[in-house]
Amino acid sequence: MTIHIGANPGDIAETVLMPGDPLRAKWAAETFLEDAKCINEVRGMLGFTGMWKGNRVTIQGSGMGMPSLSIYANELISQFGVQTLIRIGSAGGMQPQVKVRDVVLAMTSTTLSTPSRGIMKELNYAPCADWGLLHAAHQAALGKGLTPHVGGIYSSDVFYDERPDLNEQMTRHGILAVEMEAAELYTLAARHGRRALAVLTISDHLQTGEALPAEDRERSFGDMVEIALQSAFAN
Ligand SMILES: O=P(O)(O)O[C@H]1O[C@H](CO)[C@@H](O)[C@H]1O
Numbered sequence: 001m002t003i004h005i006g007a008n009p010g011d012i013a014e015t016v017l018m019p020g021d022p023l024r025a026k027w028a029a030e031t032f033l034e035d036a037k038c039i040n041e042v043r044g045m046l047g048f049t050g051m052w053k054g055n056r057v058t059i060q061g062s063g064m065g066m067p068s069l070s071i072y073a074n075e076l077i078s079q080f081g082v083q084t085l086i087r088i089g090s091a092g093g094m095q096p097q098v099k100v101r102d103v104v105l106a107m108t109s110t111t112l113s114t115p116s117r118g119i120m121k122e123l124n125y126a127p128c129a130d131w132g133l134l135h136a137a138h139q140a141a142l143g144k145g146l147t148p149h150v151g152g153i154y155s156s157d158v159f160y161d162e163r164p165d166l167n168e169q170m171t172r173h174g175i176l177a178v179e180m181e182a183a184e185l186y187t188l189a190a191r192h193g194r195r196a197l198a199v200l201t202i203s204d205h206l207q208t209g210e211a212l213p214a215e216d217r218e219r220s221f222g223d224m225v226e227i228a229l230q231s232a233f234a235n
C-alpha cells in the first residue's frame with residue numbers, strides 16, 4: 001500500500017490504463033475486463049484489476065492535472081513495478097480537421113511547465129510517447145476503421161484558459177488538442193525507463209464551442225480503451 005493507492009503488492013498489473021476520471025476507470029473495467037476487482041478506493045480515485053484477452057490489466061484513475069497524475073504514476077512505477085502506462089483521456093480539439101469524438105494519439109506534448117520542471121531547470125525537455133506503443137495504437141485504430149490524428153498535443157495546467165494568444169500559437173504550430181496530464185506522464189516514464197502513451201478522444205472543441213456532456217465523457221469512449229489495450233499487448 002502507498003499513501004494514495006490502497007492496494008496490496010501484486011494487486012496491480014504491469015500494464016495500467018489511466019483515465020483522469022475515476023468513474024471512467026470503473027466503466028472501462030466493467031465493460032472491457034473479465035473478473036475486474038476494485039483495488040483502490042482511497043480518495044475515491046478508483047482502480048480495478050482484471051483480465052483482457054488473457055492479459056492482466058489495471059485501470060486506475062489519475063485525477064485531473066499533472067500534479068495529481070504525477071502522484072499516481074510515481075507510486076505505480078516506484079512501489080508497484082508498473083512497466084506500461086497508457087492514459088485514456090478526453091481532450092479539446094485545436095484544429096479544424098480534429099472533430100468531436102475523433103481519436104488523437106499524442107506523439108509529443110508541449111507545456112508551459114510540468115511538476116518535473118524543477119529538476120529540468122533551464123532545459124526545455126520534449127516529452128514524447130513510446131514509439132512501439134504509438135505505432136501499435138495507430139495500427140489498432142486503423143484496424144477499427146478509424147482515422148486517428150497523430151501528432152503534438154498541449155498539456156495545460158488550466159482548464160479555464162485566460163491566454164487565447166497562446167492557444168492561437170499552438171494552433172498555428174499544428175498542436176492537435178489540449179488536455180492536462182500527458183506531458184508529466186511521458187516525462188516520468190522516460191525518467192524510470194517505462195513505456196507511456198496518451199490515447200485521447202475529443203470531447204469538445206476550442207474553435208467551434210461544441211462540447212459533449214459529462215456522461216458521454218465517462219462512458220462513451222470505448223474505441224479509445226480498445227486501442228489502448230490492443231497497443232499495450234501488441235507484441
Ligand atoms: O477526461 P480526462 O482523462 O480527465 O482528461 C481531461 O479532462 C479533464 C478536464 O475536464 C482533464 O483531466 C483533462 O486532461
Ligand SMILES: O=c1cc[nH]c(=O)[nH]1
Pocket residue numbers: 090091092093156159178179180203204
Ligand atoms: O483539458 C481539457 C480536456 C478537454 N477539453 C479541454 O478543452 N481541455
